[in-house]
Amino acid sequence: MATRTVVYTTSNTSSGYVMPYDMDVTQPWQLVALGGGGSGASGGSNAGGGGSGAAAFTNSTANTVSITAGLTKIYVSIGAGNSAGAGGATWASIGTNSSPGTGSTGTRGVLAAGGGAGTTTPGAGGTTANSGGSVLQAGASGGSGPTTHNGGGGGGSPIVNLSGTTLAGGTGGSGYTVDNDGCGGGGGGASLTTAGSNGGTGTATTGGAGGNGGGGSGGGSGATSSTGAVAGTTGTGGGGGGGFGTSNVSSASGANGNYFTDSFSGQQVGAGGGSGGGSGTSSVTGNGGYGAGSGGTLGTAGTGGNGFVVLVYTVATNTETQKTVVFTTTGASSYTIPSDFDTTKAFQLIALGGGGGGYNRGGGGGSGAVAYANKGSVTATITPGSTVLYMSIGTGGNASASSPTAGGATWASIGTNSSPGTGSTGTRGVLAAGGGAATSTTGGAGGTTANSGGFILQAGSAGGARGSTTNGGGGAGAPMINPYGTGYAGGTGGAGYSVSSQGAGGGGGAASLTIPGSIGGAGAATTGGAGGAGGDFTAGGSGGTSGSPNGNNVSTGGGGGGGAFGTTGIGGSSGYIPSFTDSSSSTQVGASGGAGGTQATSGAGSSVYGGGGGYGGQGFVVLVYYSTGTGPVTNTTNFFFMFR
């Protein structure tokens, strides 16, 4: 039976994540967490390296919480690596929005302590005493800094594999005992089968080498009097090399491991390597990989690595065809649930609000919110071929030099011709608030979760603020929620430049089904801000210049439009990310980036779906369901499905 891996690298303790709709809850599953890495000591003598976070594990055997696929929530808090103290703790909890607690035994989740900060002594690894789960592994300590200048390396990260086997990270290497010589290397991160190696100790001629990751390679070499320190090899969890003497004082970063791969997004995580220690007041130490500590230094310490959570489960067997229906007509409409709608299988309903309008030479519009409901949350009766899905799709706000308008809310309701309402929980549908209009000086607010309703909600983002008189802010990129119920934010709009008649801000990037959008670039003295990249990794439009004052458009992908330049330029328009495709018409929809900020008093860029303007993008509704195969043959795909 097929398994699926879900990687969580951002927190959600508000609406939580949903246990996957395609999870077979009768089969074994595993949950693993890694705490954030601590920082090495910074700006002081005898600088110790930071410790790595602890690892925690639980599984379906230890768990006592009843799980319903697509309904039960899993709340996740990802511990951040630190540049000035201890790493944050990471926890994941099934069904209850709080940490399972220290000493817990994995009955509802896991808690992995963050690594300690280095001081004049090495930072301790995150302890099992401060963690919780059915299996625990402590983090590794940083290395010591025995002299004024020679810092210790950061600890490498541990892990617990899917069988519940503990694997330690390598400890950070210590600095050499004669001052102004070699610093310690970072410890290596564990693989899923082998512990990480310890970071090397600095010597009279070289910084300590980074410890190898559990795969047996990847540790970076230490600096010498003639060569700089080398970072751990990407994907191995190798530690970074330590700095040396007075010539190559800075250390290198530890690498992330790549031992878990998200089956949907392809994102990879794994125990990371620590960074090396630095030598002298001008050194900058590298950053730790996932969960690992950064090296200590008399200069400026890098940042420990962030933690993560991984869920692995068995996918429920399903041989039916999944269909998608896309709705884009603004205003009120209705749709009869098709006769081939399988009420026994998972379905999802997603709505995006319209984006707010921008103020010419003022703020950028906010993006609409997005709302989600599914079979787990809906209690309304559905009779295929009879029950009506009512909806109202919000329009995008208008751009104006005096009175831009807000984006309209979008809602969809099963069986009842009215909005489900704010605060509703997805029992009969969804409501996604529109993005706010900008003012002459400030960006419009994103559509809020408070003004929305559904099982899962993701707020819109704010437009950029005006910098000075003519320099408008960019519109915000639209957010999105994927069919698994995971939401991603759009990028905020970039602000205009502070001196008049120069650069306006770029639009924010749109979220994809797996990645948030990036923030729009701020306007500058010589150019408008670039649009933020979309969650599909496409670049935003470039900003206008004195020779070409209009911001540049993007017609595909989610990047926001570029900001204009000067006094007459118009902000660029944004395309959208084609995240959903209608099974019959092939119409595609997805979040759009925000428009770039504009300089002209008339004319503005636009967004397609949900992003802030200029002219804000309209909303849409998407219904995804499994077909019983008894409905009408509506396209070629269905034809072959029916008759082969």
Add this chain to the structure above:
Amino acid sequence: MLRVAIVDDVTNIVDNIVVANSLDDCGQPGTFAIDVTDGPPCAPGWVYDPATGLFTDPSA
């Protein structure tokens, strides 16, 4: 991606430092969230001063 301090709303002690998509994703009961992506420095156990927006290390 934001770096967010989760602060106890009674004691103003930092409970955790987390990675989040937006401040809206940090809704733990009894706490409030502060975006510290670009500083100021803080760590679990430090105390937040609402008047200054800064954090202090009680052990320093």
